[in-house]
Amino acid sequence: MTMQQASTQIAARTAAIIAEHQGLEGPLLPILHGIQDEFGFVPQDALPVIADALNISNAEVHGVVTFYHDYRRAPAGRHVVKLCRAEACQSMGGDALAAKLQALLGIGFHETSADGAVTLEPVYCLGLCACAPSAMVDGEVIGRLDAERIEEIAAEIRA
Incomplete structure (x- = not known):
C-alpha cells in the first residue's frame, strides 16, 4: 500500500x-x-x-x-505497561521499581521496544493507592508491586 x-x-x-x-x-x-x-x-x-x-x-x-497522555501518536507495542508515578506509589518505592522495569525492558517512559513487544507509559494514579506501588499491564491492574513481581512482568512480556 x-x-x-x-x-x-x-x-x-x-x-x-x-x-x-x-x-x-x-x-x-x-x-x-x-x-x-x-x-x-x-x-x-x-x-x-x-x-x-x-x-x-x-x-x-x-x-x-x-x-492527553492516553492518546498515542504512534502505534503501541503488543503489550502496554502503565506504571503509576503518583505520590502514593512513589512513597512505597515506585521510583526504584520504575528504574528496574526500564532497565529490564531496555526502554524509558513513552517508548516502545525496537521489536514492538512493549510500550512503557507513566500514569498518575490507577486508584490503587492502598495497594501501592501499582501498574496496569494490558488493561489488568496489579497492586503491591515489588522487585520480584517487576521481574516476572518483564519476563512474561518478553516471552
Whole structure:
C-alpha cells in the first residue's frame, strides 16, 4: 500500500468515525477515542479531517492529542505497561521499581521496544493507592508491586 493509499484509507475511516460522534455535545474526545480504538493510535493524517469536520483548527486538535497522555501518536507495542508515578506509589518505592522495569525492558517512559513487544507509559494514579506501588499491564491492574513481581512482568512480556 502506498503512502497516498494509506492516507486516503485513514481519512475515509476517520470520516466514518466522525459521523458516528459528530452529533454529541463536545464530540472531539469521543472522536479521538474512536480513532485510537480503530488504528491503535491517532494518525497525523486524521487531524486535518477532524479539524475540518468540527470547524476548529489543526492546532486545536493537535493540542488535545498532545495534552492527553492516553492518546498515542504512534502505534503501541503488543503489550502496554502503565506504571503509576503518583505520590502514593512513589512513597512505597515506585521510583526504584520504575528504574528496574526500564532497565529490564531496555526502554524509558513513552517508548516502545525496537521489536514492538512493549510500550512503557507513566500514569498518575490507577486508584490503587492502598495497594501501592501499582501498574496496569494490558488493561489488568496489579497492586503491591515489588522487585520480584517487576521481574516476572518483564519476563512474561518478553516471552
